[in-house]
Amino acid sequence: MSDGGSIPDLISLTQIPSNMIQSIETDLLEPVVFNQGSSTQDGFCRFTLQNKGFLHSHSKLFMSVEAGTGVNSGFFNPHTGVGQVIKKAVLKIGNKTLNEVTQWNALFGAKSTLIKNENNVEREFYTTGRFMNHGFRYNAGSDTRADLYGLDNGYEYTGTDLRIPKWAEMDVDEKASSPTFSIDLSDLFPFLKVNQLPLYMINEPINIELTFFPTAGDRIQVDNDGGDATGSESLIRRSDLKFCADYVFYNGAGDEMERFKNANQDMSFSFVDYRLIETTVSQTNLSSGIIRNLGMANRMVPRVITALANTALDEVYILPASSNAIAPLLTAGVPGAIKYNIRYNDRFEFSSDVDNTARLFSILTDSEGVPFITREEYSHQKNMITTDTLNNKQQRSNLEGTFFYLGTKLTGGRVGQRGLELHLSGGFPASATTMRNFAEYLRVARLTNGYFEVFNA
Numbered sequence: 001m002s003d004g005g006s007i008p009d010l011i012s013l014t015q016i017p018s019n020m021i022q023s024i025e026t027d028l029l030e031p032v033v034f035n036q037g038s039s040t041q042d043g044f045c046r047f048t049l050q051n052k053g054f055l056h057s058h059s060k061l062f063m064s065v066e067a068g069t070g071v072n073s074g075f076f077n078p079h080t081g082v083g084q085v086i087k088k089a090v091l092k093i094g095n096k097t098l099n100e101v102t103q104w105n106a107l108f109g110a111k112s113t114l115i116k117n118e119n120n121v122e123r124e125f126y127t128t129g130r131f132m133n134h135g136f137r138y139n140a141g142s143d144t145r146a147d148l149y150g151l152d153n154g155y156e157y158t159g160t161d162l163r164i165p166k167w168a169e170m171d172v173d174e175k176a177s178s179p180t181f182s183i184d185l186s187d188l189f190p191f192l193k194v195n196q197l198p199l200y201m202i203n204e205p206i207n208i209e210l211t212f213f214p215t216a217g218d219r220i221q222v223d224n225d226g227g228d229a230t231g232s233e234s235l236i237r238r239s240d241l242k243f244c245a246d247y248v249f250y251n252g253a254g255d256e257m258e259r260f261k262n263a264n265q266d267m268s269f270s271f272v273d274y275r276l277i278e279t280t281v282s283q284t285n286l287s288s289g290i291i292r293n294l295g296m297a298n299r300m301v302p303r304v305i306t307a308l309a310n311t312a313l314d315e316v317y318i319l320p321a322s323s324n325a326i327a328p329l330l331t332a333g334v335p336g337a338i339k340y341n342i343r344y345n346d347r348f349e350f351s352s353d354v355d356n357t358a359r360l361f362s363i364l365t366d367s368e369g370v371p372f373i374t375r376e377e378y379s380h381q382k383n384m385i386t387t388d389t390l391n392n393k394q395q396r397s398n399l400e401g402t403f404f405y406l407g408t409k410l411t412g413g414r415v416g417q418r419g420l421e422l423h424l425s426g427g428f429p430a431s432a433t434t435m436r437n438f439a440e441y442l443r444v445a446r447l448t449n450g451y452f453e454v455f456n457a
Helices: 081-085 104-112 117-127 172-177 256-263 283-288 357-368 375-379 395-399
Strands: 021-029 033-035 043-049 060-066 086-093 096-102 134-137 148-151 180-184 206-212 242-251 266-280 290-295 303-310 338-344 406-409 420-426 432-448 451-456
Touching: 021 043, 060 081, 081 086, 081 104, 081 180, 086 104, 096 104, 096 266, 096 451, 104 303, 104 432, 148 395, 242 256, 266 290, 283 290, 283 420, 290 432, 303 357, 303 420, 338 357, 357 375, 357 406, 375 395, 420 432
Parallel strands: none
Antiparallel strands: 021 242, 033 043, 043 206, 060 180, 060 242, 086 096, 086 206, 134 148, 266 432, 290 420, 303 406, 303 432, 338 420, 432 451
16 A cells, blocks of 8 residues: 555554654534434434545544433443443445444443553543442551442542532533533444544545434433432433544645555455344243354354343443343352353354353453453452442442453354354343344455445455
């Protein structure tokens, strides 16, 4: 993608091997389509980008939500922050879909576990609303011993209750003070994790389409024990919903961008996308074992993420149904029975079913990276989360066993015609009724004379 080595690669998100002046032009875009949704219907918005410069992968979506009637202490859950509002994210070029992630919030939750605790409390709390950070809860009358740990958002506990600071809460009586948070464009679309879009080289419209959860029960958490009403409609503040698009221009001798365009009339991008396979399950099915075909035949699938959602968790808990991954129940202090494996190309990924939670955590680490979650949050074990509260919600009962993500890096190459088969059984709670599987697969986009085509690798 260079002309005799004289034209640097301006697409890959790596260091450019030459001295170039970089200028950034920022546009604050309004949605060209906006639908608030209702208590039972999803909301929707669309942004259209200008065909100029390179789209910076850390461009931001700004969003604010107003509390509904009777809500004075609404807040975004600490795991996904403002991301809990978004249900689906689609990046389109012309009539071609580059990235499409359904149940985006659930995938965002799995990826959010990889953020360091200190980054959450020191940065993410103020930018995205996430603050899954842990701190010691020192014993009463002692400054040297701490038998328990709990959430730490940088503020002091009031007795045994940790409060969301006023600036981060949503109050129906102070709608104008509702906090505005942001989401990185690269978090919405995996394509932009490794590539920049050369918008000035594209002759088709570029659209970002977002689907929002219904207005009642899904967009924020409420302090019902503190008197907040439940079931109220939380509306996205239209005046604060904006896309901050950063367009990057490179200026060396003066014509590098034009020479880059002329030298790359036919270029390809490799990237990943995620396909959701969602299934309704029951406690009986899970106890006896389920075999779920995940499809993905003839595709390159590097990894699969699986999570069972406790659908009984709603707006009155710390984590809603869209952001939790429930673990098997404890039996006499021991994690419930579980067996996990994936079969494809006439072989199992593991020679025998994995039935140990420590081994499952190790496999998750090998696949996704180190998740910054505790043993009790992952598999219920140890009883070391404090019984102190967050906005009147007990932390132990709300957080234990709610981060049980199963992740596997597949090693068998391209998936055959029979697709992937998930084999799973375990003693999960009766309210674990939704199973979500995200299959990561490789795709290729080709830009030829200003027009895109997208196909599977």
